[in-house]
Amino acid sequence: MKTINVAIIGVGVVGSSVIEILQQNRDIIQARTGAFIIPKIGIARNIHNKNVNIPLSTNIDDALNDPEIDIIVELMGGVELPYKIALKALANKKGFVTANKAMLAYHRHELELKGSESSIGFEASVCGGIPIIKALRDGLCANHILSIRGIMNGTSNYILTQMSNNNTDFATALKQAQNLGYAEADPTLDINGSDSAHKLLILASLAYGIHAKMEDIIVEGIEDISLEDIRFACEHDYSVKLLGIAKKQENALELRVHLCMIPKDSMLAKTDGAMNAISVIGDKVGESVYYGAGAGGSETASSVVSDIIEIVRSKTAPMLGYVADFQHSLEQNMVLLPKDKIISRYYVRLQVDDKPGVLAHIAEVLATHNISIQSLIQRKPKDLDTHSALLLLATHTCAEVQIKKALESLENLKEVSKKPYMIRIESL
Amino acid sequence: MKTINVAIIGVGVVGSSVIEILQQNRDIIQARTGAFIIPKIGIARNIHNKNVNIPLSTNIDDALNDPEIDIIVELMGGVELPYKIALKALANKKGFVTANKAMLAYHRHELELKGSESSIGFEASVCGGIPIIKALRDGLCANHILSIRGIMNGTSNYILTQMSNNNTDFATALKQAQNLGYAEADPTLDINGSDSAHKLLILASLAYGIHAKMEDIIVEGIEDISLEDIRFACEHDYSVKLLGIAKKQENALELRVHLCMIPKDSMLAKTDGAMNAISVIGDKVGESVYYGAGAGGSETASSVVSDIIEIVRSKTAPMLGYVADFQHSLEQNMVLLPKDKIISRYYVRLQVDDKPGVLAHIAEVLATHNISIQSLIQRKPKDLDTHSALLLLATHTCAEVQIKKALESLENLKEVSKKPYMIRIESL
Numbered sequence: 001m002k003t004i005n006v007a008i009i010g011v012g013v014v015g016s017s018v019i020e021i022l023q024q025n026r027d028i029i030q031a032r033t034g035a036f037i038i039p040k041i042g043i044a045r046n047i048h049n050k051n052v053n054i055p056l057s058t059n060i061d062d063a064l065n066d067p068e069i070d071i072i073v074e075l076m077g078g079v080e081l082p083y084k085i086a087l088k089a090l091a092n093k094k095g096f097v098t099a100n101k102a103m104l105a106y107h108r109h110e111l112e113l114k115g116s117e118s119s120i121g122f123e124a125s126v127c128g129g130i131p132i133i134k135a136l137r138d139g140l141c142a143n144h145i146l147s148i149r150g151i152m153n154g155t156s157n158y159i160l161t162q163m164s165n166n167n168t169d170f171a172t173a174l175k176q177a178q179n180l181g182y183a184e185a186d187p188t189l190d191i192n193g194s195d196s197a198h199k200l201l202i203l204a205s206l207a208y209g210i211h212a213k214m215e216d217i218i219v220e221g222i223e224d225i226s227l228e229d230i231r232f233a234c235e236h237d238y239s240v241k242l243l244g245i246a247k248k249q250e251n252a253l254e255l256r257v258h259l260c261m262i263p264k265d266s267m268l269a270k271t272d273g274a275m276n277a278i279s280v281i282g283d284k285v286g287e288s289v290y291y292g293a294g295a296g297g298s299e300t301a302s303s304v305v306s307d308i309i310e311i312v313r314s315k316t317a318p319m320l321g322y323v324a325d326f327q328h329s330l331e332q333n334m335v336l337l338p339k340d341k342i343i344s345r346y347y348v349r350l351q352v353d354d355k356p357g358v359l360a361h362i363a364e365v366l367a368t369h370n371i372s373i374q375s376l377i378q379r380k381p382k383d384l385d386t387h388s389a390l391l392l393l394a395t396h397t398c399a400e401v402q403i404k405k406a407l408e409s410l411e412n413l414k415e416v417s418k419k420p421y422m423i424r425i426e427s428l
Numbered sequence: 429m430k431t432i433n434v435a436i437i438g439v440g441v442v443g444s445s446v447i448e449i450l451q452q453n454r455d456i457i458q459a460r461t462g463a464f465i466i467p468k469i470g471i472a473r474n475i476h477n478k479n480v481n482i483p484l485s486t487n488i489d490d491a492l493n494d495p496e497i498d499i500i501v502e503l504m505g506g507v508e509l510p511y512k513i514a515l516k517a518l519a520n521k522k523g524f525v526t527a528n529k530a531m532l533a534y535h536r537h538e539l540e541l542k543g544s545e546s547s548i549g550f551e552a553s554v555c556g557g558i559p560i561i562k563a564l565r566d567g568l569c570a571n572h573i574l575s576i577r578g579i580m581n582g583t584s585n586y587i588l589t590q591m592s593n594n595n596t597d598f599a600t601a602l603k604q605a606q607n608l609g610y611a612e613a614d615p616t617l618d619i620n621g622s623d624s625a626h627k628l629l630i631l632a633s634l635a636y637g638i639h640a641k642m643e644d645i646i647v648e649g650i651e652d653i654s655l656e657d658i659r660f661a662c663e664h665d666y667s668v669k670l671l672g673i674a675k676k677q678e679n680a681l682e683l684r685v686h687l688c689m690i691p692k693d694s695m696l697a698k699t700d701g702a703m704n705a706i707s708v709i710g711d712k713v714g715e716s717v718y719y720g721a722g723a724g725g726s727e728t729a730s731s732v733v734s735d736i737i738e739i740v741r742s743k744t745a746p747m748l749g750y751v752a753d754f755q756h757s758l759e760q761n762m763v764l765l766p767k768d769k770i771i772s773r774y775y776v777r778l779q780v781d782d783k784p785g786v787l788a789h790i791a792e793v794l795a796t797h798n799i800s801i802q803s804l805i806q807r808k809p810k811d812l813d814t815h816s817a818l819l820l821l822a823t824h825t826c827a828e829v830q831i832k833k834a835l836e837s838l839e840n841l842k843e844v845s846k847k848p849y850m851i852r853i854e855s856l
Contacts (some may be wrong), residue, residue, distance in 0.1 A: 021570050021712050032569050094640065106526030123567065129713035131567025139551065139559025141460050149854070209459065210764065218767050218828075226851055228809060229777055232820045233851075236803070242852065252765035260854040261775055267719060270698055281709050284449050285557040285730035288720030288823070291695060293713065303712035305570030336638065337680035339646050347689055349657055375664070381656060391662045400646075423650055423661075423668065426577070426688040 001030070004312050005040040007063030009085060010076030011050050014099060014124070015042065017301030018073060019052045022308075029305070033312045040069060043076075063087050071308055074103075083107045090114050095311040099124035099300055105198035121307025121398045126199040127276040128153055129299035130292040131306065136206040136234035136280065143282025145207035148246040151271050152199045152257075152276030153184040154294040155190035156222045156242045159276045161231050164239065165272070170225060182274050182295070192221035193242065193257040203278075204255055207246060211294035225259060233261045235299050239269035247337035267291070333414035340401035345374070345425035347394050348403075350410060354380065355388040357416045362391065365413065369406040388417055394425060429458070432740050433468040435491030437513060438504030439478050441612075442527060442552070443470065445729030447480045450736075457733070461740045468497060492516050497706060499736055501542035502531075511535045518542050523739040525564040527552035527728055533626035537639050549735025555580055556628040557727035558720040559734065564634040564708065571710025573635035576674040578706030580627045580697050582722040583618035584650045584670045586702045591658050592667065593700070598653060610702050610723070620649035621670065621685040628672035632683055635674060635708075644686035653687060661689045667697035695719070768829035771855035773802070775822050777833075778838060779846035782808070782817040786843045788817065790792040793841065797834040800824045816845055824855060 006022065019039045022029065029037055037206040039054050043063050047056035063069055064085065072089040074082050074096065082103045090111075096119060098104070103113070104125050111120060123133045127150070136145070151157050155177050162173035174191070177183040189195045198221040200277045204210050222242050233240045238261035247254040262269050267289045271277035275296030281287045293299035352358045359378075366373060376393040384390065395403070407420045434450065450457065457465055467482050471491050475484035491497055492513065500517040502510050502524065510531045517524040520537075524547060526532070532553050539548060551561045555578070566571070579585050583605050590601035602619070603813045605611040607706045617623045625647040632638050650670050663666045666689035670704070675682040690697050695717045699705035704722030709715045721727035780786045787806075794801060804821040812818065823831070835848045 017712075025570060025572060026714070028572055071838065075804065129710075130716055131563050134562060134567050135559050138738060139562050139734055140730070141737050142453060142457065142458055142730045144453060212764050216764055218770070225851070226777070226849075228807060228818055228820065229775070229849070229851060232775065232777075232822075234804060235805075236822065238853070243854065245854070250763060252763050254765045254770050254771075256767070256770065259851045261851055262854050264655050267695075270693075270695065282730060284445075284453070284536050284726045284733075286721050286724075286727055288558055288718070289714070290718060292716030296714075298712045299714055302568070302570045302710060305712075306567055309569050310566060335680050336644055337677060337682045339684070341680075342646070342684065347657070347660065349654070349660075357628060377660060377663075390656055392656065394660075394664065421654075421657070423653070423657060423687045423689055425666070426671065426673070426690050 001034060001036055001040060003036045003140060004030065005038050005068050005069045006037060006071045006073055006075040006308060007041045007066070007069045007095070008073045009043040009063055011042040011044040011052060011056065011058060011074065013297035014300045014304065015073075015075045016050070016052050017297040018075070018304050019054055021298065021301050021305045028310060035307060037312060038400060041066070045352065054259055060085065064092060069094060069374075071097060071311055072306065074098040074100060075304070076100075076354045077102070079103045079106055083111075086111055090119065095119050095121070095308075097304055097307040097311070100126040100306055101195070101198035101202060104212060105201045108202060108205055109414065119311065120201070121304075121310060123307050124300045124303035125200050126299060127278060127292070127294045128296060129302050130276060130278065130290050130294065131205065131303065132278050132290050135288075135290060135371050136203060140280060140282050140285060140288070143284045144248070146248050146281040146283055147308050148200075148203050148207060148244070148278060148280050149268065151241055151268060152196040152243050152244045152278070152294065153190050153242060154158065154274035155187060156196075157271065157276070158182050160222065160240055161272045163225070163227060164234065167227060169227060189353075191223055193219045195333075196257045200246060200255060200257055203244070204246045204253065208253055210253055212255055216255070218258055220258035224257055226242055236261070237264045238262060239264050241268060241271075243268070264350055339352065340399065340404070342400040344400065345395055345397050345427075346403050347392070347423045348407070349421040350391040350393075350416055351384070351388055351413045352391055353417060354387055355415075359391065361413060361415060362410065365409045366395070366406055369398075369402050369409070371398045371402055371406055385427055429462060431464045432498045433466050433496050434499045434501060435469045435471065435472040435497045436467055436501045436503065437488060437491055437496070438502065439470040439480060439484065440470040440503065440557060441725035442728045442732065443501075444478070444480050445725040446503070446732050448480055449729050449733045457737060458651060459674075461737055463740050465740060466734060469494070475624065488513065492520060497522060499525060499739055501732060502526040502528060502737070503732070504528075504839060505530070507534055508530045511539075514539055515542060517549060523547050523549070523736075525549040525732055525735040525739070527732055529553040529623070529626035529630060533629045533642060536630060536633055536744060546648050547739065549732075549738060550630070551735050552728045552731035554630050555706060555720070555722045556724060557730050558704060558706065558718050558719050558722065559731065560631065560706050561634065563716075563718060563734055564631060566712060567714070568708060568710050571712045572676070573674075574676050574709040574711055576628075576631050576672070576706060577696065578633060578672050579616050579669055579704050580624040580672045580706070580722065581670060582702035582704060583615060584624075585699065585704070586610050588650065588653070588668055588670065589700045589793055591653070591655060592662065597655060598651075599775055619651055621647045624670060624672045624685045628683060628685055631672070632674045633679065636676070636681055637821055638681055642681055644683070648686035648689055664689070665692045666690060667692050669696060669699075671696070685794060690839055695840060702703045768827065768832070770828040771825055772828065773823055773825050773855075774831050775820070775851045776835070776855055777849040778819040778844055779812070779816055780819055781843045782815055782844075783846060787819065789841060789843060793837045794823070797826075797837070798832050799826045
């Protein structure tokens, strides 16, 4: 099996998570690539107090000039230096993976011209763990994209959610976001819409091939919103969200980031807290929505590693995503859980004779099978014969085998006049 | 530019849409592949009354044995014959694209072993227009998948939605689904859970590499649900959905399709009508949800064509998804709409002196700018000084340039004591 060496430039929250995923999920990554992918070196300004178990250096050239390094992962932030690193990585025939939306907002089209086939990955640059880059580039590629509308910044969405749901004022909500680690010490880019605009520009390049710049588009933030605005929205059945919007009108494209009041029952309106969601409308496929974590170390790292895997696979990914001769990974050996061992809560509908003592009988049968009742309702619908009633009940957790046997026993009771009906209750 | 010839076997609703997309979206497909992709022949049992403008034949060998055909698209349905077609296509070194979930439920692993790199596409086989295959195979490939839970059948979801939202009984809702074209004349596979189970098996192969069979898993349908069950669920803050579930427990995997009561405020519970949605939880990325059209001709065809494009691109997909030397497509020439020309509705918050005549003044300013007010509320929040009030209003549609000028004029009014604040209203 071949070995692929990866250098991680920038060993912060995301960088540490990338190293961790490559190490912890080694088995599944080997199964999906047929390769050992090794995080060989980390580059950091300060190499002390890093909680990673790979060699560290402060010198970027230790990564860029090492012929054994196959892929450079840039997670350092900034614009011009990371762009230079990208150019040098590509010139040295290395793969290049980045989560750096600001750099891409300025240099994505130049990079595209420099990159060879499948050598650049940037899934993590837009909405962290949501694979929206691949969805636009691959999944929806048969479509003219009519619009993209999305919640692309978790910090501002968290603040707006707190203001809407808990009547928290802006300053307090921002402080909460900082305490929870969603917002940076300097949250300016999150709050003023710039972060969302960087992402929108990247998505617009994928969907429309358009070379738009920050200064050409509307970029507004959430700084000046008040609880009065939220209240007005709420009373008019709107939610208030900071959206990035790309909308096609004939041959012209609207690109804008600003607060929106949107209908309360839309999928975007239901996206709360630090979560992100993007709605895309294609001329053939209609609307699809992608929802997930927009930030966070391991969420963003998940996308970084998916790009590393894509470069390693090149286009050698087999149909179901597993290298065919790799039959001994953990997951390949996974067995199917026998049906009877599934655990769930259950709803049961029983049609019973409407007379005293029936409920006692039924409760007894359930108790015999060690099933306890959580709630119970008795009903007499009009279309039922007058001697019958419905018992509707929800159980506590039990195994599939228990409920099945209990239902059999119940069916045999003479007071039960119809085959019992069951629906499982999933907590999600 | 190279030419790729495609044969479509099965020219029904989806097949016709595939031909239509390849023809209508030729420009964007060329931009994204650098190739002319031509639907060269359609194979149908009955070649009369087909509304497509390509040559048709009743003989499958006209597609399989033509050395000029590069890709076979199988949309005929069934299990064994399409499997034989797949084998022959691969043996003849052609790409193979299918939307056939039943065939894949039985033969996917044999096909994987036969297929060479990137030669088989089946995005359309699971949840039509939602790119969930690519999400699992590529986007989430760094993760151990902990669970997949999804609404994978539009017909049954439509019926459940009608029962829940409109108190329609099962038989009537089924008839409505058939009238709307969601359900087949024989809706058995949709209603009894088999269709969802086919899809679940395919997803489980991608996520876990497990070779599970229909007969090993729980497959239950929605046939016996009553309005009483729905009512019970509703009263307990649940929605009732038919879910396909894959859930990892240590080294064992639960696979099951059945009705579930799920919390009303979950993303899946909010997926109504014929729409599909799939929630995936990865060990590193957490939850992501994919929502979109699960069926429909052009929606499914969108995924078929995305697979064709993927095979054609093979290794040549550039970073942003456009072939770099293709600068003359429609979309490459797209221009950015000037900010001022954007049309929207607007919410405006004005802090004004609390005295008579102010509203008249403001309405007059808006009228001067041809902006009409749709609704208006006056408020006196406690934290405002006693001489002031807030006017909150929503406008009808106008251009960005109008509202901007109006806000400038309003800011200059002596009765307006603070810079006006505006939020756009998006209808979505």
